[in-house]
Amino acid sequence: MKEDFLHYVWRFRKFDHLDLQTSSNESVSVIHPGEYLQLAGPDFFNAQLVIGTQKWAGNIEIHIKSSDWYLHQHEKDPAYENVILHVVWEHDAEIFRSDNTTIPVLEIKRYISKETLSNYKSLMSPKSWIYCERQLTSIDFFTLGNWLERLFFERLENKSHTIISLLQQKENDWEAVLFCLMAKNFGLNTNGEAFLKIALRIPFSIIRKENFESLNMEALLFGQSGLLDVEKEDQYFKQLRKQFDYLSYKYQLEKAAVEPLQFFKHRPDNFPTIRLSQLASLYSGKQNLFSEIINGDAAGKLYEILKVPASSYWQTHYQFDRESPKKAKSVSVAFADLIIINTILPIRFAFAKSLGKEISEDSMDLLKQIPAEKNAVIEKFSKFGIKANNAFESQALLQLKSAYCNHGKCLDCAIGNLLLKS
Known part of the structure; x- marks a missing residue:
């Protein structure tokens, strides 16, 4: 089990949220799960919950075990004082704020369906190259096309950071x-x-x-x-x-x-x-x-x-x-x-x-005139069922491999998300 799976489950509410209860048997209603900003500090900001009869607004922290709170030394960090719910896979220790009040704990494994867990285990099964290599051919054209477009511009954005740094120099x-x-x-x-x-x-x-x-x-x-x-x-x-x-x-x-x-x-x-x-x-x-x-x-x-x-x-x-x-x-x-x-x-x-100008379509059109790059990554994707037809698509696939596949970020990937829902 990995934390990123629990992040996914909480972010997209992939759990039975009708009868949630904390470890102390208080009912929990999720009004808003919070913003997943991936910044320093708690995992989700500005969540809104009802715990028991009290409405709360604050942050959510997620761990595999409750005791990870102390393992990560969150008790020493003021940024975690505003945590209103500790979402964990396994509850093995009570967690306290600096004023000695207990942070409510939700052991979420009881509320995740067997189907969701099965899909996750299937997605994260042993691989020879990338996790979803055996399932790539099942991805529909619409999902893949939209994801490749987003990856392409994500890659351009990353390259523009280097350019802006040089521009300052x-x-x-x-x-x-x-x-x-x-x-x-x-x-x-x-x-x-x-x-x-x-x-x-x-x-x-x-x-x-x-x-x-x-x-x-x-x-x-x-x-x-x-x-x-x-x-x-x-x-x-x-x-x-x-x-x-x-x-x-x-x-x-x-x-x-x-x-x-x-x-x-x-x-x-x-x-x-x-x-x-x-x-x-x-x-x-x-x-x-x-x-x-x-x-x-x-x-x-x-x-x-x-x-x-x-x-x-x-x-x-x-x-x-x-x-x-x-x-x-x-x-x-x-x-x-x-x-x-x-x-x-x-x-x-x-x-x-x-200059505040938009050249997205021009950028795609230019690279669609250029053949796909020939390298080991593009050849591997072709072997597993995704063939790059031009440089626009090969650039997007290179971004997919370097930014997502290499780091096991399947749950941040549109392909991984679709396979998890299948």
């Missing part, structure tokens, strides 16, 4: 925030944090001044990445380092310790050298990339903006000092999809939100 400069997010996502999962640190170490005012020259852009990015902190015979390497030394002196750039960029397990086209060069190319000669991104409504327009090549040196190299067969190495459509999903859509959403 960058003094409300949306162009600077876009540069940081672009850098992070050009680095992918492996090098994303390192790329973000590179971007944060370069004031965007310098990017604005130097992006007319692609060599300067590459010198800044490669120099701050630590890739120029070695000795090599390669002439382009020497040119980049000379230019970076000049720019560092010109702008008094701080040289901070950097984490090594990862090449291992990457396909050559995803090497950090190639991605840094493409990022430099994306910003070379562009003064208003943010405006282009915000106003590029269709996916086709965004692909056009993002389809940039690595510089000429990297057409014949993946690493310094190692020549390779010539290849253009432009940003692929698949990589552009990742940038649209993880950078462009979140920043457009956050920007619209800052």
Whole structure:
């Protein structure tokens, strides 16, 4: 038995509430179960009850055992002084307020139906991946569609928090925030944090001044990445380092310790050298990339903006000092999809939100034009009966797995709720 099940039972009144009695045989009538805010303090706020003949307004605390009150040291916390009912699965100890009055206890297991308990045990049965994996195909289209839409916007909201934090660091400069997010996502999962640190170490005012020259852009990015902190015979390497030394002196750039960029397990086209060069190319000669991104409504327009090549040196190299067969190495459509999903859509959403504008439909429509992501999570959902048809659906499923399934929050999930009622 878990507390979240008891929270669910109390919140949605999934118990026989007609003949409730406390452990001291006083009748209980639930006028309002309270607000489930999931904040510090009692589990439900501002409940309204009638206990015996007395009407009460206050908070509800829920535990598996009554004695958990003392285990969690609630008797020392003033926030629990206003608890009017202690709802428990098993009553094993009397609980007292600081004035020595007894807190009424409701042992709720006597009022939960066998059917509800059976459904709960079935939902929380042993799993190979997620709890409801064997029952996913029974979920109706309407419930699933509404839940995926909510998950999608929940994911966007979460991403917007990072953007707002960056916006504060960058003094409300949306162009600077876009540069940081672009850098992070050009680095992918492996090098994303390192790329973000590179971007944060370069004031965007310098990017604005130097992006007319692609060599300067590459010198800044490669120099701050630590890739120029070695000795090599390669002439382009020497040119980049000379230019970076000049720019560092010109702008008094701080040289901070950097984490090594990862090449291992990457396909050559995803090497950090190639991605840094493409990022430099994306910003070379562009003064208003943010405006282009915000106003590029269709996916086709965004692909056009993002389809940039690595510089000429990297057409014949993946690493310094190692020549390779010539290849253009432009940003692929698949990589552009990742940038649209993880950078462009979140920043457009956050920007619209800052202006008080509603772009929900536009956001969904954009991602419905983009194929679903291919990864282990999406493949697993497909195996168990839920196939993502586009990026809108794959993003929602990723949110479902990371925010709900991974934490066993089945009772906060629309799918889990439906299965519990079945």
